């Protein structure tokens with residue numbers, strides 16, 4: 001259920017993941033609040049958006065060079081547009097739910113965004129999928145809210161909303177302490193259970209690699225708020241005909257992932273700092289937004 | 297479980313009431329300075345001129361404890377290990393793999409991990425010097441890059457039997473190591489007279505420290521290889537030579553940087569050892585007792601330190617053991633590939 005954990009996921013979190021995370025722990029130097037010492041302290045004075053650090057879909061990281069050194073924007077391909085619109089839809093649906101507008105109208109919001117003028121893709125399909133996501137989130141939020149109403153009859157509506165939908169969605173945070181962009185947007189932070197969520201739409205690649213995104217956000221959270229964030233969750237949304245499929249990958253943000261993120265950040269910052277073109281790899285992924293630039 | 301280190305003249309490891317004791321003779325008096333039940337001992341290291349009784353060796357062997365003798369030059373002089381516990385199957389597969397791509401894959405992986413660890417150590421040292429010594433940090437970073445380029449070349453080597461690819465692998469390893477030690481040498485104070493790795497017979501204090509540290513690590517790796525059921529002499533990367541524990545040396549490659557180099561460099565950079573604590577004897581640089589004890593204590597306590605792996609928090613000594621077991625499993629065909637050990641920082 002997008003960011004709500006189902007029964008099995010909750011059991012996994014409480015009985016397996018949390019105890020394991022406590023047992024294994026995290027090395028102090030790899031906590032975000034140690035941003036001013038090695039290895040977390042950025043080596044180059046460069047700030048990068050999180051997606052450039054984590055994406056890894058260009059085998060040589062030439063996308064970083066093209067974007068930050070050459071200032072080139074990639075194309076809005078269909079998958080990119082789909083990703084943008086679904087992220088916006090999820091964010092807006094949660095905002096409506098928090099205002100208890102569980103029957104908010106999708107069409108009027110969608111039209112107001114003028115997507116079809118700004119972006120490109122197969123909008124018929126995108127709109128259909130976005131609507132599915134919208135309806136799904138609002139009905140799930142409504143069900144959660146109403147079940148909370150019956151079990152907590154004395155809670156105020158605001159309190160109940162904050163408890164039943166305990167998510168900061170598209171939370172803005174500055175990653176400057178860690179050499180990332182000053183205007184990051186975290187897809188979702190569950191403030192009751194301290195989990196960082198990241199949303200992936202139509203993703204087909206290596207799911208393990210995606211763990212690096214919540215890891216980066218967790219480090220940024222730790223650097224700003226100085227509280228430990230040990231659990232991350234990737235939410236994969238895919239569409240199959242008239243159905244939407246949601247899968248989650250919950251994991252411990254361990255030393256390995258943390259140092260991997262640091263390594264990626266440093267390698268990519270170096271490309272920008274030294275303005276070096278890393279070159280074109282033997283093969284490029286089909287959906288790379290720079291294919292027309294690199295001529296592959 | 298603890299590690300018993302017996303160093304210095306006049307100390308004897310013996311048995312009293314089925315317990316392991318260390319006796320020390322002072323003037324005309326003999327007193328017991330250590331006492332433990334053997335099952336509480338993980339390993340015994342005899343360094344300097346200590347001695348051990350036959351009964352103590354038997355009791356330690358009965359309890360699966362191995363005994364390592366290390367001389368002042370930092371060489372493992374002898375080992376006493378309990379009888380083999382694993383099946384012969386592992387060894388059969390180990391010998392067979394030498395002529396198959398499996399052996400070459402292992403050799404390549406050991407070198408790959410060694411180079412990754414060299415890179416991470418240089419990278420970490422560069423980061424800590426970024427503000428205080430920018431020129432040195434830059435040089436370290438360049439060294440790291442240099443190794444990375446050789447790593448790409450290593451990846452290009454097709455996997456084949458050890459004999460077919462060993463020269464190419466060793467060539468790359470040699471180039472990477474030259475870059476690594478050259479980068480390190482720029483950080484070490486002139487008074488230590490460190491130019492490069494000199495190997496077996498140290499001619500300067502840094503090499504004396506490294507050799508001794510590697511000997512301690514060798515003892516640990518030997519134990520791990522032994523318990524995993526592997527033949528310590530049947531290596532892949534290191535060529536067979538009489539008396540050379542090639543498999544032990546192979547396994548060691550992945551741990552030298554994190555467990556020995558790091559400790560040695562920290563002792564030097566923090567001035568915990570000084571050049572005056574070393575002297576030349578017959579052309580070999582020798583550590584004085586104080587420096588030797590300090591290094592031994594630091595490395596052994598590092599072995600007891602915990603490291604956080606993705607799924608577990610483990611002692612370094614257990615990580616070595618785990619790697620040896622993984623190699624054995626790969627050789628027996630219980631796993632289809634072997635990923636070695638390296639750290640990102």
Ligand code: SF4
Nearest residue numbers: 058063284288290294
């Ligand atoms: S087209 Fe190829 S080289 Fe260019 S950015 Fe994309 S993946 Fe990298």
